[in-house]
Amino acid sequence: MCGIAGLISHRYRKEDGRRIKKAIVLQNDRGNGLGAGYAAYGIYPAHEELYALHIMAATDTALEQASSFIRHWFRLHHQEAIPVWNRRIGDHPYFQRFFVEPGISPAHRSAGEKSDDDYVVAKMMLLNKQVKGAYAASCGKNMGVFKGVGTPMDIYDFFLLDNYQGYCWLAHNRFPTNTPGWWGGAHPFNIVEWSVVHNGEISSYGINRRYLESYGYHCHLQTDSEVIAYLIDHLIRRHGLSIAEAATVLAPPYWATVERMADTAEKERLTMLKVIYEQAMLNGPFAVLIAHQGGMFSLTDNTKLRPMTIATGGGYTYFASEISALYEMEENPETVTTPRAGEPVIALYDQGAAATAKSADHRR
Amino acid sequence: MQTAVSQPGLRSLFRPVFDLSLCDGCGQCARECTFSEIRMEPRRDKTVPAASGRACGACHRCEATCPRGAIYVAERPLSLRSHGVWKQPDIARVHLQSASGAVALTGFGADTAIPVYWDRLLFNACQVTNPSIDPQREPMETITHLGRKTDRPAKTLAQNSLLRLSLPLVFAPMSYGSINLRLQKAVARVAKAKGMLWYSGEGGLHEDLYPYADWAVLQVASGRFGVNPSYLSRARAYQIKIGQGAKPGIGGHLPGEKVLPGISKTRMIPEGSDAISPAPQHDIYSIEDLRLLIYAIKEASHYRPVCVKIAAVHNVAAIATGIVRAGADMVYLDGYRGGSGATPSVVRDNVGLPAELALAAVDQRLREEGIRHLASIVIAGGFRNSADIMKAIALGADAVAIGSAVLVSCGCHGCQRCHSGKCPWGLTTNDPVIGERLDEDWAVERLSNLVDGWHHEMKEIMGLNGIYDIGSFRGNRLILRGVGLSEKELEILGVRHAGE
Numbered sequence: 001m002c003g004i005a006g007l008i009s010h011r012y013r014k015e016d017g018r019r020i021k022k023a024i025v026l027q028n029d030r031g032n033g034l035g036a037g038y039a040a041y042g043i044y045p046a047h048e049e050l051y052a053l054h055i056m057a058a059t060d061t062a063l064e065q066a067s068s069f070i071r072h073w074f075r076l077h078h079q080e081a082i083p084v085w086n087r088r089i090g091d092h093p094y095f096q097r098f099f100v101e102p103g104i105s106p107a108h109r110s111a112g113e114k115s116d117d118d119y120v121v122a123k124m125m126l127l128n129k130q131v132k133g134a135y136a137a138s139c140g141k142n143m144g145v146f147k148g149v150g151t152p153m154d155i156y157d158f159f160l161l162d163n164y165q166g167y168c169w170l171a172h173n174r175f176p177t178n179t180p181g182w183w184g185g186a187h188p189f190n191i192v193e194w195s196v197v198h199n200g201e202i203s204s205y206g207i208n209r210r211y212l213e214s215y216g217y218h219c220h221l222q223t224d225s226e227v228i229a230y231l232i233d234h235l236i237r238r239h240g241l242s243i244a245e246a247a248t249v250l251a252p253p254y255w256a257t258v259e260r261m262a263d264t265a266e267k268e269r270l271t272m273l274k275v276i277y278e279q280a281m282l283n284g285p286f287a288v289l290i291a292h293q294g295g296m297f298s299l300t301d302n303t304k305l306r307p308m309t310i311a312t313g314g315g316y317t318y319f320a321s322e323i324s325a326l327y328e329m330e331e332n333p334e335t336v337t338t339p340r341a342g343e344p345v346i347a348l349y350d351q352g353a354a355a356t357a358k359s360a361d362h363r364r
Numbered sequence: 365m366q367t368a369v370s371q372p373g374l375r376s377l378f379r380p381v382f383d384l385s386l387c388d389g390c391g392q393c394a395r396e397c398t399f400s401e402i403r404m405e406p407r408r409d410k411t412v413p414a415a416s417g418r419a420c421g422a423c424h425r426c427e428a429t430c431p432r433g434a435i436y437v438a439e440r441p442l443s444l445r446s447h448g449v450w451k452q453p454d455i456a457r458v459h460l461q462s463a464s465g466a467v468a469l470t471g472f473g474a475d476t477a478i479p480v481y482w483d484r485l486l487f488n489a490c491q492v493t494n495p496s497i498d499p500q501r502e503p504m505e506t507i508t509h510l511g512r513k514t515d516r517p518a519k520t521l522a523q524n525s526l527l528r529l530s531l532p533l534v535f536a537p538m539s540y541g542s543i544n545l546r547l548q549k550a551v552a553r554v555a556k557a558k559g560m561l562w563y564s565g566e567g568g569l570h571e572d573l574y575p576y577a578d579w580a581v582l583q584v585a586s587g588r589f590g591v592n593p594s595y596l597s598r599a600r601a602y603q604i605k606i607g608q609g610a611k612p613g614i615g616g617h618l619p620g621e622k623v624l625p626g627i628s629k630t631r632m633i634p635e636g637s638d639a640i641s642p643a644p645q646h647d648i649y650s651i652e653d654l655r656l657l658i659y660a661i662k663e664a665s666h667y668r669p670v671c672v673k674i675a676a677v678h679n680v681a682a683i684a685t686g687i688v689r690a691g692a693d694m695v696y697l698d699g700y701r702g703g704s705g706a707t708p709s710v711v712r713d714n715v716g717l718p719a720e721l722a723l724a725a726v727d728q729r730l731r732e733e734g735i736r737h738l739a740s741i742v743i744a745g746g747f748r749n750s751a752d753i754m755k756a757i758a759l760g761a762d763a764v765a766i767g768s769a770v771l772v773s774c775g776c777h778g779c780q781r782c783h784s785g786k787c788p789w790g791l792t793t794n795d796p797v798i799g800e801r802l803d804e805d806w807a808v809e810r811l812s813n814l815v816d817g818w819h820h821e822m823k824e825i826m827g828l829n830g831i832y833d834i835g836s837f838r839g840n841r842l843i844l845r846g847v848g849l850s851e852k853e854l855e856i857l858g859v860r861h862a863g864e
Binding site: 177201203204206207209210213239240241252255256268269271272273274276278281282283285303305 | 490492493494495497502503505507509513514515516517518520521526731732734736737829830831832833835836837838839840841842843
C-alpha cells in the first residue's frame with residue numbers, strides 16, 4: 001500500500017510545495033515511514049535548457065566519483081549541493097545537483113545515443129551501474145526529484161521544499177513490501193522528463209525488466225516501480241506512441257474485449273499493440289501517476305485494485321489515492337471523479353500557455 | 365541397419381501375475397498381449413494363462429483388459445544380483461547385442477537419471493501485498509501468438525503470418541507411420557477444436573487430414589516424404605526438421621514392413637520399401653543452405669511461417685540465433701528427453717541436453733542479440749504436466765509441444781517398445797489388426813480432457829502469481845526459484861535460488 005498525490009497547473013502557475021505536502025501528509029497511514037518523495041517541474045528556470053542531474057551518493061568517495069563521471073561525459077554548467085535540513089534525519093546520503101549538457105556532439109556518439117535524451121539515459125544507466133554507491137534520482141530538464149527514507153513530512157522538511165516554485169508536483173508515501181526501504185528505492189522514479197509514482201506491485205516485473213534490458217535500460221534500484229518509468233520512456237519517446245497508446249500497452253483491455261470489437265482499424269491497432277508489446281504489459285495491482293514536460297497522466301490496472309481519484313478546478317487538475325486528499329489541495333473542486341479500471345486520465349498544459357509562462361520566468 | 369527386438373536373452377524385468385482363483389480362462393489376456401508373453405495352457409479342468417517371463421515390457425494391457433481383474437504386472441523380485449556398476453539393463457543389452465550383432469533400439473523418451481530441472485524449480489505465489497487472482501471468477505487469458513513480429517508498431521500486424529493459439533500448447537510432430545492414423549486424426553481434431561496446432565512429423569499428410577490442415581504445421585524433413593505442391597499450399601505453417609531430441613544427429617528409418625498402402629501413398633514411396641530419412645538434409649550443409657530452404661518454402665507456400673526444428677545440443681544458443689537470422693519464424697527445440705518411435709538406445713540416452721537448459725540459453729541469447737521478437741520458441745522434450753509447461757513458459761518459451769503425453773493420454777504405459785510395431789494399445793502401429801484397438805472418438809475425448817485439465821491448472825498457476833495474461837508470465841524468471849542447484853545451473857537457467 002502506498003499513497004499518491006499530484007497537482008498540475010494547466011497555465012504553468014507556480015507554487016511552492018505546501019499544497020502537495022498537505023495532500024500527501026493526510027495520507028500518512030498509507031505509508032510506514034520507510035520512504036517518501038516529491039517531484040517538481042519548472043523549478044530551475046535559470047537552467048531550463050540544461051539537464052538537471054540530481055545525484056545521491058552514499059559516501060563522499062561515491063560523490064567524488066559521480067562528480068568526475070559527470071564531468072567526463074557532460075559539459076558541466078553549474079554544480080551545487082542540494083540544500084537539506086538534517087536535524088530530524090541524521091543518516092542520509094549526500095545530494096548534489098549538476099546542470100549539464102551532453103559532452104559529446106551527436107556526430108561522435110554511438111548509434112543508440114544520437115538524441116540528447118538517449119545520451120542522458122545511457123549515461124545515467126552507466127552511472128548507476130559503474131559508480132558504486134551513487135545513483136541518479138532524476139535527470140530531466142527544469143525539474144527535480146527529492147526522495148528518501150522517512151515520512152512525507154520528514155522528506156518535505158529535509159529538502160526544504162517550501163523554497164521551490166513549480167507548476168507541477170508529484171508526491172508519494174511509501175509502504176515498502178517486496179523490496180527494502182532505502183533512499184534509491186523511494187518514489188518518484190525518474191528518467192529524463194518522466195517521473196513516476198506508483199501504488200501497487202508489478203507481478204510482471206521479471207519480464208518487464210528483461211524486456212527493457214534488451215533496449216539498454218538496466219534496473220539498479222531494487223524496486224519494481226522503476227520499470228514503469230523506463231517503459232514509458234521507451235514507448236512514448238523512443239517508439240513514438242501517444243500517451244493513450246502507451247497506456248493501452250501498459251494496461252491493455254482483455255482479449256475477450258478486443259474480440260468483441262467490430263473489425264475496424266482501431267481493433268487492428270489494438271491487436272498489434274497487444275501482440276508486439278506483450279512483454280511491456282504490466283500485471284498486478286497498480287495505480288500510477290506520471291509527470292512529464294507536457295503534463296501529467298494517471299493509469300490503473302484493468303481490474304483497478306489500487307485507488308485513484310481526480311479533481312479539477314481553477315485551471316488545475318489534482319490526482320490522489322484518496323478523495324479527502326483532493327480536498328486538501330482544493331476546497332471547492334469543480335469536478336471530482338474516479339476513473340474506471342484501466343482508463344488513463346491525461347492532463348496537458350494549455351496550448352499557448354507555455355510562451356507566457358516562460359516570459360514570466362524571464363521577468364523574475 | 366540390423367535391428368534387434370526382444371531377442372531371447374535375460375528374462376524380462378517384469379511379468380504378469382495371475383490370480384487363478386479369479387481367472388475364468390477366457391483367454392482375453394493372451395489375445396491382448398502382442399508380444400506373446402502370455403499363452404493359454406490346460407491345467408486340470410480348465411485353461412489358464414501362463415507367462416513366459418521373456419517378453420513382458422510392462423505395457424499393462426493384459427492387466428487393464430482382464431474382465432475379472434485377475435492380473436497384475438509385477439517387477440521380478442530379483443532381476444540380477446545387485447551391482448554398483450553393472451545393472452540389469454546393461455547386462456541385458458550386452459546379451460541382446462551378443463545374440464544379434466545389431467544396434468539396440470528403443471522407443472519413448474530417455475529413462476536415465478539425468479536431472480530433470482523442472483523438479484528443481486518452484487513457483488512463487490502472492491501473499492498479502494499482491495493479490496492472487498481467482499481464475500474461476502476473474503478473466504484469465506492464455507492467447508498466444510507465434511511467429512515473426514516487429515518490435516515496434518508497423519503499418520499492419522501482418523496477422524496472416526502469425527499463428528494465434530488459445531493456449532501456449534501444441535502437439536509435437538508424430539508422423540503417420542510412426543503413429544496410428546487414427547491417433548493422428550484425433551490429435552488434429554483436438555488441435556482444431558481447442559485452437560491449438562498439431563505438427564505432422566515427416567510422414568506427409570493423409571487425405572483424411574486435409575480438413576485439419578489449417579491447424580497443422582507440416583514437416584519438410586530430410587526424406588521429403590509426401591512433399592508436393594499441394595502439401596506446400598495447404599498448411600498453416602511449415603517445419604524444417606533438422607534434428608530430434610531422442611536422436612540428435614541421426615536420421616530415421618521406417619522399416620518396409622510398416623510401409624502399408626496408406627503410408628505408401630501418403631509418403632509417395634512404394635509399398636514395402638524402407639522409408640529412410642538421411643541424417644542430414646542433403647541440401648543443407650550450412651546455415652546458408654538452411655536459409656535457401658526456408659525461403660524456398662516461403663516462396664512455394666505464399667509466405668506461410670516457417671519453423672526450424674533442432675535437437676538441443678551443446679551450442680544450441682548459437683545455432684538458434686543463426687536459424688533466426690536465416691529467416692525462420694519459429695525455432696523448435698527438442699530436448700534430451702524427447703520421445704521417439706524408434707531410436708538407438710545409445711543415442712537416446714547419451715546425446716544432447718535437457719530442454720530446460722537449452723530453452724534458458726536460447727531465450728537469453730536471442731534477447732542479448734536483440735532478435736527475440738523475430739522468432740518464437742517452441743520447446744519440447746518430456747513435458748509431463750502443466751507445471752512443467754508453466755515453468756517452461758516462465759523460462760521464456762512461447763509454446764510447449766507435447767508428444768509422449770499425447771500417447772500416455774491415449775493408453776500408453778511407457779513400455780518403450782514403440783519401435784516394435786506391436787504397440788498393444790494400438791498407438792504406434794498401423795497394423796490392421798492391432799491398430800483397431802484405438803478408437804478415434806475415445807482418443808479425442810481423452811486428449812480434450814487432458815488439454816482442458818492442464819489449461820485449468822495453467823490458469824491457476826497464473827492466478828496464484830497474480831497474473832491474468834500469459835504474456836506477463838512468459839520469460840518472467842523471477843517467478844521461479846531453484847532448489848538444490850549449483851550456481852552454474854542457476855546461472856544458465858537465469859533463476860535465483862529459493863530463499864533469495
